Amino acid sequence: MLDPGHNGRNSSNPGVINKPVPDGRGGSKACNTTGTATNAGYSEHAFTWDVAVRVREALTARGVKVVMTREDDNGVGPCVDERAKIGNRASADAVVSIHADGSNSASARGFHIIYSAPPLNAAQREPSTKLAGALRDTLRAKGFPVSNYIGSNGLHGRPDIAGMNHTTRPAVMVECGNMRHPEDAAQLSSAAGRAKYASAITDGLLRYLG
Numbered sequence: 001m002l003d004p005g006h007n008g009r010n011s012s013n014p015g016v017i018n019k020p021v022p023d024g025r026g027g028s029k030a031c032n033t034t035g036t037a038t039n040a041g042y043s044e045h046a047f048t049w050d051v052a053v054r055v056r057e058a059l060t061a062r063g064v065k066v067v068m069t070r071e072d073d074n075g076v077g078p079c080v081d082e083r084a085k086i087g088n089r090a091s092a093d094a095v096v097s098i099h100a101d102g103s104n105s106a107s108a109r110g111f112h113i114i115y116s117a118p119p120l121n122a123a124q125r126e127p128s129t130k131l132a133g134a135l136r137d138t139l140r141a142k143g144f145p146v147s148n149y150i151g152s153n154g155l156h157g158r159p160d161i162a163g164m165n166h167t168t169r170p171a172v173m174v175e176c177g178n179m180r181h182p183e184d185a186a187q188l189s190s191a192a193g194r195a196k197y198a199s200a201i202t203d204g205l206l207r208y209l210g
Helices: 044-061 080-089 126-141 182-189 191-209
Strands: 002-004 020-022 028-030 095-101 112-116 155-158 171-178
Touching: 002 044, 002 080, 020 080, 044 095, 044 191, 080 095, 095 191, 112 126, 126 155, 126 171, 126 191, 171 182, 182 191
Parallel strands: 002 095, 095 171, 112 155
Antiparallel strands: 020 028, 112 171
């Protein structure tokens, strides 16, 4: 399953996306968020949709069945807990949520892979960390730098990502880069850069799926 983060009309529907939903650890989080953007105004939701479509096309061409959490970039949501449930219902062999970060630190750049930690079920243990490692390795092989401001060696376990907490399938979130860093932003906002991200994610998924 591919989960392109956010959605194109989230920002115009605050009543929907600000609704609290279970966070998977006994608390709550907002249904969704608007996402971030480059300083030039290129949105995260447009980036994630473009990359997800490219990955879907590449995987489908290799005979992999792909489920998406949203079918266009013109809607609202779905909520983060429902996104996880889509993958659970599909019995997905792997779940990749595609995002980009929005750190305002002038020097913060690079990608990192998030997984749920501490794990809440067997799928969140070795299968998810193995998936995270496969994607980290293929992104690095394509020349993308690992994050210099969060996580360790491109990996970051977190307890507060509801979509990762609710999953019962191997699942990770790929923060492809910092949209506020000029070099990352140039890659994230260019068609060539997005094709390169999609190629790396495709390679990582195929490596994991074996």
